[in-house]
Amino acid sequence: MSTLEQRLVEIVRNYPDLMLVMTTVRSLDLPDWLIFSGSVYQSVWNDVTSREPGYGVNDFDLGYFDTDTSWDAEDVVIKRVAAAFDEPLSSRVEVRNQCRVPIWFKSKFGEDYDPIANTAEALPRFVAPAFAVGVRLEGDDSITVVAPFGLEDAFDLIVRPNPNRPLAKDWSKIAAKVRTRWPEVTVVEV
Numbered sequence: 001m002s003t004l005e006q007r008l009v010e011i012v013r014n015y016p017d018l019m020l021v022m023t024t025v026r027s028l029d030l031p032d033w034l035i036f037s038g039s040v041y042q043s044v045w046n047d048v049t050s051r052e053p054g055y056g057v058n059d060f061d062l063g064y065f066d067t068d069t070s071w072d073a074e075d076v077v078i079k080r081v082a083a084a085f086d087e088p089l090s091s092r093v094e095v096r097n098q099c100r101v102p103i104w105f106k107s108k109f110g111e112d113y114d115p116i117a118n119t120a121e122a123l124p125r126f127v128a129p130a131f132a133v134g135v136r137l138e139g140d141d142s143i144t145v146v147a148p149f150g151l152e153d154a155f156d157l158i159v160r161p162n163p164n165r166p167l168a169k170d171w172s173k174i175a176a177k178v179r180t181r182w183p184e185v186t187v188v189e190v
Helices: 003-013 016-028 038-048 071-083 101-109 119-125 171-181
Strands: 034-036 060-064 093-097 134-137 143-146
Touching (some): 003 038, 016 034, 016 071, 016 134, 034 038, 034 119, 060 119
Antiparallel strands (some): 134 143
C-alpha cells in the first residue's frame, strides 16, 4: 500500500459517518460494492485543509454490481440499504447498481456508457481523476482502496477533467460547486 493509500485509510477510519456506512454496508453482503466519489475525496480535502471530517459531504455514493439489471431488483437493494440506517444516514446513502448504468446514462447525461464488468471499472469514467476514488471495508476490517488515476490529485487539491472521456457538460457547475466549499482547490479549466 502506498503512503497516500495509507493516509487515505487513516482519513476514512477517522470519519465516523463513513465508517458507519461501510460497516453497515459490509453487513448487507452486497456484491462487489464500493463507497466512492464525494464522501471519499472530500474527506481527503477536509483533512488536508484542516476541516471537520464531514464538512461539505452531502451523501455517500454506494455502487455495487449485479447482473440483474431490472429496476425492480435495484429498487429492492435501495430500500434494503435505506432500512439498514437511521436518519439522517438512510436518506444520504445513494445506491446504484453499476451494471445498470449503461441503461440510463445516455438519457440522463447525453453520453454513451459502455458496459462494465465490475464496480471498479466505473471509476475511470468519472468526470475528474480526483473524484475517481473508492473504498470498501473488508471482512478482516482492512480497507481496500481503488484509485485508477492514483491519489495525487485528491491530496494535492487539484480537480482536472478526466483525460479519458469527453468534458462533462456541467463542468463549470462542478467547478463552481467545488470552489464554493473548498476555495483552496485548484480547478484546471479547459
